[in-house]
Amino acid sequence: MDSQIMPDVPRPKLEEIPIDPQVLLAADRFAAASARDNPFFVGVEDAILAMAVSDPTLPDNPIIYVNSAFETLTGYTAAEIIGRNCRFLQGPNTDPADIASIRSAVAERRRVTLDLLNYRRNGSPFWNRLMVTPVFADGADGPNTLRYFFASQFDVTIERDRVVMLEAEQRGLISENARFRREMLDTQARLDLALQAGQLGTWNYDPVGGQLDASAGCKQVFGIAADAVFTIRHFYGLIHPDDRERVHAALAVTVSTGAPFEVEYRIITDADERRWIGARGVLLTRRDGTPLSITGFVTDISARKDAEEHRALLADELTHRVKNTLATVGAVVNQSLRTASSLAEARDAISGRIASLSIAHDLLIRDEDQGAAIGDIVQRALHTFDDGTGTLFTIEGSDARVDPAITLALSMALHELATNAVKYGALSLPGGHIDVRWTVAPAPDGRRSFSFLWQERGGPPVTPPTRNGFGTRMIQRLMGKHMRGQAITTYPPSGVEFRIESTI
Amino acid sequence: MTRPTAPLSVLIVEDEALLAMDLEAMVEDTGHGVVAEAASLSDVLALGEELCPNIAFVDIQLARGSSGIDVARLIGQRWPNTVIVFITANPLKIPQDFAGAHGLIAKPFSRIGLLSAMHYIANSIIAPPQTAPAPLSFIASAAFTTAQASHA
Numbered sequence: 068m069d070s071q072i073m074p075d076v077p078r079p080k081l082e083e084i085p086i087d088p089q090v091l092l093a094a095d096r097f098a099a100a101s102a103r104d105n106p107f108f109v110g111v112e113d114a115i116l117a118m119a120v121s122d123p124t125l126p127d128n129p130i131i132y133v134n135s136a137f138e139t140l141t142g143y144t145a146a147e148i149i150g151r152n153c154r155f156l157q158g159p160n161t162d163p164a165d166i167a168s169i170r171s172a173v174a175e176r177r178r179v180t181l182d183l184l185n186y187r188r189n190g191s192p193f194w195n196r197l198m199v200t201p202v203f204a205d206g207a208d209g210p211n212t213l214r215y216f217f218a219s220q221f222d223v224t225i226e227r228d229r230v231v232m233l234e235a236e237q238r239g240l241i242s243e244n245a246r247f248r249r250e251m252l253d254t255q256a257r258l259d260l261a262l263q264a265g266q267l268g269t270w271n272y273d274p275v276g277g278q279l280d281a282s283a284g285c286k287q288v289f290g291i292a293a294d295a296v297f298t299i300r301h302f303y304g305l306i307h308p309d310d311r312e313r314v315h316a317a318l319a320v321t322v323s324t325g326a327p328f329e330v331e332y333r334i335i336t337d338a339d340e341r342r343w344i345g346a347r348g349v350l351l352t353r354r355d356g357t358p359l360s361i362t363g364f365v366t367d368i369s370a371r372k373d374a375e376e377h378r379a380l381l382a383d384e385l386t387h388r389v390k391n392t393l394a395t396v397g398a399v400v401n402q403s404l405r406t407a408s409s410l411a412e413a414r415d416a417i418s419g420r421i422a423s424l425s426i427a428h429d430l431l432i433r434d435e436d437q438g439a440a441i442g443d444i445v446q447r448a449l450h451t452f453d454d455g456t457g458t459l460f461t462i463e464g465s466d467a468r469v470d471p472a473i474t475l476a477l478s479m480a481l482h483e484l485a486t487n488a489v490k491y492g493a494l495s496l497p498g499g500h501i502d503v504r505w506t507v508a509p510a511p512d513g514r515r516s517f518s519f520l521w522q523e524r525g526g527p528p529v530t531p532p533t534r535n536g537f538g539t540r541m542i543q544r545l546m547g548k549h550m551r552g553q554a555i556t557t558y559p560p561s562g563v564e565f566r567i568e569s570t571i
Numbered sequence: 572m573t574r575p576t577a578p579l580s581v582l583i584v585e586d587e588a589l590l591a592m593d594l595e596a597m598v599e600d601t602g603h604g605v606v607a608e609a610a611s612l613s614d615v616l617a618l619g620e621e622l623c624p625n626i627a628f629v630d631i632q633l634a635r636g637s638s639g640i641d642v643a644r645l646i647g648q649r650w651p652n653t654v655i656v657f658i659t660a661n662p663l664k665i666p667q668d669f670a671g672a673h674g675l676i677a678k679p680f681s682r683i684g685l686l687s688a689m690h691y692i693a694n695s696i697i698a699p700p701q702t703a704p705a706p707l708s709f710i711a712s713a714a715f716t717t718a719q720a721s722h723a
Contacts, residue, residue, distance in 0.1 A: 386661070387660045390679055391587065391678065393678075393679040394678045394680070395589050397593070398590050401593050401682060402596065479589070541592065
């Protein structure tokens with residue numbers, strides 16, 4: 068209890084309560100008997116400690132003597148006090164248990180000491196360190212009978228306040244501590260969750276003692292049961308043999324220089340699964356700078372590594388394709404210039420052939436894996452030569468697909484055939500027509516037989532060319548390279564015919 | 572052994588028909604001749620033993636999933652005196668030892684680059700040792716240098 072917040076309380080008016088004259092008489096007698104030359108009496112009278120004597124032989128055990136320190140302590144005068152039971156010092160907040168223990172001591176005639184909350188005359192509370200002890204004497208009732216109670220009182224309010232304050236402080240500290248603990252557990256739980264969400268495992272390695280402490284998340288990354296022991300030896304055993312030395316060296320560098328530990332390496336788990344691990348750590352040192360431990364985290368970076376490898380492969384493949392395409396364009400330009408009779412003719416041939424290459428690449432990009440459908444190849448290659456009336460071409464065939472090399476070859480071949488048809492053949496006169504037909508059928512050894520026919524009619528009478536132009540040579544070369552079979556151009560008077568009979 | 576004389580015979584192993592055509596035309600422009608063309612390892616296997624070309628231009632990525640590296644090894648066994656030159660858009664795929672080949676020309680190449688490489692290689696065969704510096708378009712391997720030394 069804190070006296071600071073304990074209010075002063077109204078006190079009983081003692082003067083209104085009468086005192087038995089017989090008691091006053093006894094008090095007088097006691098005072099008269101007290102010898103002024105007795106050093107013990109004088110000592111009591113002038114003591115700093117408040118003292119009182121009560122007479123249990125009188126009704127209600129009244130006080131018959133108080134010293135001046137008692138008056139100073141309580142604020143009451145001796146005249147007010149004498150003849151009254153000491154309970155007038157009690158008040159509303161006096162603990163009934165304390166009163167009961169005084170009563171039982173008095174009843175049992177034994178010494179008692181305790182701290183009791185009492186009240187001064189002005190109503191202010193104080194902590195009274197009370198000692199009550201019985202005094203026995205030979206008297207009318209016989210030898211060694213209870214004659215007096217002697218009491219001393221000492222104001223310990225300040226001490227009690229300190230204790231109360233310290234107790235309050237302690238309670239505060241305990242609850243504060245509990246709060247910190249809760250918050251810490253909470254933070255730890257959140258951290259664990261975050262680590263779990265990030266699929267991060269934490270570890271601590273003592274390089275001197277060789278002791279490895281791994282979190283459950285860390286063990287999971289390495290494919291080890293959460294309750295299993297994970298030793299540094301086991302750790303090195305899991306690392307891919309090609310990476311082991313590198314990891315060991317990185318740890319050694321961190322231990323010797325304090326540089327951050329940061330390394331990516333492969334492991335092979337006990338279940339023979341390959342994983343890429345990313346690990347980071349920092350060196351903790353003692354005050355004198357000697358290494359204490361390395362602490363950090365690990366995470367499974369297999370997905371990122373796979374993606375990186377895939378990207379590198381794609382970049383490689385793209386570079387290769389671009390270079391090949393440029394080489395092809397170069398070849399087209401060289402060949403066109405070589406065979407053209409004029410610069411204007413070369414220009415038209417080059418732009419047409421490059422456009423044709425571009426069309427073939429469009430088809431290939433769309434159908435990277437299965438290759439392009441033959442129908443699409445024909446449609447796209449002839450698109451620029453068609454007038455949109457639907458009368459120039461008859462296009463018929465299965466929807467089979469062919470591989471990228473044949474896609475390119477067929478596309479270029481069709482471009483050359485159509486270009487020649489516009490210049491000299493069926494498309495050079497109104498009413499000319501071209502049939503494009505093909506079949507694809509299963510052949511032995513899982514291959515397919517591919518027949519293709521380009522047949523012109525309605526053009527001017529055909530005369531076989533005196534020398535093979537670039538287009539014709541290219542067609543034969545393209546076809547010869549990519550198919551097993553024959554690609555033949557014939558020149559009957561009714562119209563040019565181009566046939567492929569091959570297995571693909 | 573009698574030293575080869577011009578015109579030299581050239582084998583082209585290239586699955587891109589347009590590139591093969593272009594290469595053939597350029598080889599002919601230098602006064603030499605193309606004796607055979609192949610698009611894959613099996614095409615090369617099908618060639619007659621007696622072909623024995625002086626030079627083989629070999630692409631790395633060939634038709635039907637075959638590799639120019641294997642083609643180079645095959646040519647090296649069959650025709651030990653043939654000068655093998657890789658022509659590739661991906662020089663990084665060539666092994667350290669060049670699979671026994673004598674050099675490489677990177678794709679895409681210029682007409683001038685190919686012609687000067689062709690002259691340089693032809694001279695090294697017809698009149699070794701070659702004293703002129705190699706053109707930038709041609710990267711010689713250790714085997715090329717060794718062959719030069721043995722001719723000297």
